[in-house]
Amino acid sequence: MRNQPRKTLAVIGAGPKGIAIAVKAKVLEEFGFPVDRVVLIEKNNVAAHWSGEFGYTNGEMKLGTSPEKDVVFPLETDVGDPVLNQRVRQRLLQFTWISFLVDTAQYSDWVDRGRPAPCHLFWADYLRWVSVQLGPQISIVTGHVIEADLNSQGNQWELKLKDSKPSIFADRLMLTGPGQTRLNFIRDTSKTLPPQCYDLESFWSAIKNKTLNPVGKLAVIGAGENAASALLALSQYAVNMPVDVISPKGFISTRAESFYENQIYSQPDRNRWMTLDPKDRIDFIERTDLGVFSVHAMSLLNEQARHQIIPGRVTDLTTTLQGLEIQIEYAGQKTQRQYDHVVIASGFDQTATLKKLLSPRALRRVELALGEELTTSNLMASIERDLSVKNVTPSLHLPMLAGLSQGPGFANLSCLGRLSDRVVIPAEKIVSQSVRIVEQAL
Ligand SMILES: Cc1cc2nc3c(=O)[nH]c(=O)nc-3n(C[C@H](O)[C@H](O)[C@H](O)COP(=O)(O)OP(=O)(O)OC[C@H]3O[C@@H](n4cnc5c(N)ncnc54)[C@H](O)[C@@H]3O)c2cc1C
Numbered sequence: 007m008r009n010q011p012r013k014t015l016a017v018i019g020a021g022p023k024g025i026a027i028a029v030k031a032k033v034l035e036e037f038g039f040p041v042d043r044v045v046l047i048e049k050n051n052v053a054a055h056w057s058g059e060f061g062y063t064n065g066e067m068k069l070g071t072s073p074e075k076d077v078v079f080p081l082e083t084d085v086g087d088p089v090l091n092q093r094v095r096q097r098l099l100q101f102t103w104i105s106f107l108v109d110t111a112q113y114s115d116w117v118d119r120g121r122p123a124p125c126h127l128f129w130a131d132y133l134r135w136v137s138v139q140l141g142p143q144i145s146i147v148t149g150h151v152i153e154a155d156l157n158s159q160g161n162q163w164e165l166k167l168k169d170s171k172p173s174i175f176a177d178r179l180m181l182t183g184p185g186q187t188r189l190n191f192i193r194d195t196s197k198t199l200p201p202q203c204y205d206l207e208s209f210w211s212a213i214k215n216k217t218l219n220p221v222g223k224l225a226v227i228g229a230g231e232n233a234a235s236a237l238l239a240l241s242q243y244a245v246n247m248p249v250d251v252i253s254p255k256g257f258i259s260t261r262a263e264s265f266y267e268n269q270i271y272s273q274p275d276r277n278r279w280m281t282l283d284p285k286d287r288i289d290f291i292e293r294t295d296l297g298v299f300s301v302h303a304m305s306l307l308n309e310q311a312r313h314q315i316i317p318g319r320v321t322d323l324t325t326t327l328q329g330l331e332i333q334i335e336y337a338g339q340k341t342q343r344q345y346d347h348v349v350i351a352s353g354f355d356q357t358a359t360l361k362k363l364l365s366p367r368a369l370r371r372v373e374l375a376l377g378e379e380l381t382t383s384n385l386m387a388s389i390e391r392d393l394s395v396k397n398v399t400p401s402l403h404l405p406m407l408a409g410l411s412q413g414p415g416f417a418n419l420s421c422l423g424r425l426s427d428r429v430v431i432p433a434e435k436i437v438s439q440s441v442r443i444v445e446q447a448l
Contacts, residue, residue, distance in 0.1 A: 080386045
């Protein structure tokens, strides 16, 4: 069926996005579609960031998105033939959250409990349940990618692994994961953070290992879901500790979660996302995703009297004899505040993560394609329909930065099935192959 050598799509990370790609590639391959060989490369283990073992959560926090927005949602894979579509979707149904509950004898209880949001660890259990069904088509390689370089001909990615493990070569590369915590307000980010200052990985380890001394005053920088998760964890860990929340807008608000907002995440094309004014797209993402607390987190935090909101953007963080000093700017005014502990929950910096990962010549290749320096806004503006960066060869897929250009759900968990449709195989190839599969079946 295939005349050309098979290509490889390497995905760094076996979290929800990597698993969603793997499921789609597996199922399409089962049906005979000419998909690339998919290799997931994972430095820890499947769903590491959700289990509580490797930072980002303690595993007990509630999943914000509905679990029915699982790795195949919204189950609208279109291979260009109605009969095949139905068969492919039936097969994909076997990887849903509901199938997991049925298979593990938890379905009836979950429904009777009112379909509660699962905690992150339960979500990790689901992802791991999916991952054990991926063979033989998909391989998950244990390895820590330390550099994404180009091969000697410059037409493939060479992914260099830690501990002198052999490199992995791929024709396409997709990055997943939130990336490193945004630290651009700290003057010297090459230095490690002071001991009482935590990013989103070290905070959760400190809570888990009880190394955060619950004495003194603490500031959480940021007013989004990560800040909310940190506040919830602190409400159990350090019951009496006063906590300031440094919020750029001077308030915290809940996420807009109506049908009209949710469906834009699931159906960006139907809602003509790409034709909306970029200013309105940014406004939408800010109301519904970034810089807002979930209704659930807010209702729990409402009951606490020890939080104070401090308006402003942190512009510097230094260590003093008294502890940590942060400089805050708001409405043209600069103020300083002292804290004993600071949690930096101001979001993630995908661009810094990418720059760190790319070899100098791979970075030059990307910047040549962009026609300018690699910045977050340049990258976000050049993400194409298949979630890759325009004109970059070999292809580089960055779904975490695809929200603005392609649809807000591609950056998170809102439409993993659609994300994998876009990445796994180009539409024109799949339709022509459908015609062949249908003809062979007649
Ligand atoms: C605590 C928390 C809760 C969240 N809750 C929600 C939610 O409810 N709904 C929602 O839509 N979004 C949520 N998000 C946003 C979330 O980041 C993304 O939606 C999610 O991470 C997407 O999954 P992923 O597969 O891209 O990343 P991840 O699940 O983060 O997986 C990335 C994987 O890559 C591995 N890895 C990283 N670097 C390397 C490397 N160099 N080499 C090899 N492996 C590597 C990691 O070990 C990890 O397993 C949440 C984020 C956090 C941090």
